[in-house]
Amino acid sequence: MVTFAVFASSLWAATQIVTLSAPSMICAICPITVKKVLTKVSGVSKTDVNLDSHEAKEAVYPSTAAGSAK
Template sequence: MKRFRTLSLTTLFTALLVAGPAAHAAERVVVLTIPGMICATCPVTIKHALSRLDGVKKTNIDLEGKEAWVTFDDQKASVAALIRATTDAGYPASVKP
């Protein structure tokens, strides 16, 4: 019985060490409001700026609604980095409440 418990604990700790970092990564979706989008070229520029960030997996841009839905890995990117990317591209953004 003692040997079984030792083997079980060893297996558990090994599994936790291997899966630990990946277990904390989470895919998030944030909606950004971008009031400066006014023409057909704006979404292309914004999508390009966001897509260049490490961790951004998907972007959907709505010109009429002046919004961007961004799916990203929160271990590689942050909401602040997304906003900085759109702002640096000339389109200040904020998180939709």
């Protein structure tokens, strides 16, 4: 099970970079699965998942982010 903690910072007015902490992401398949799920979320334009740091970063358009998968 992957647990996420969300930290957001403003990149510019329309887009935010959100960093998700995933401490239980421990296998080589986890980043692939996490990236696949995040790219299906409305409003997410880019994702970067790092197994070594147990983090996923995503560029989000808050005005279009629905918080659920497409």
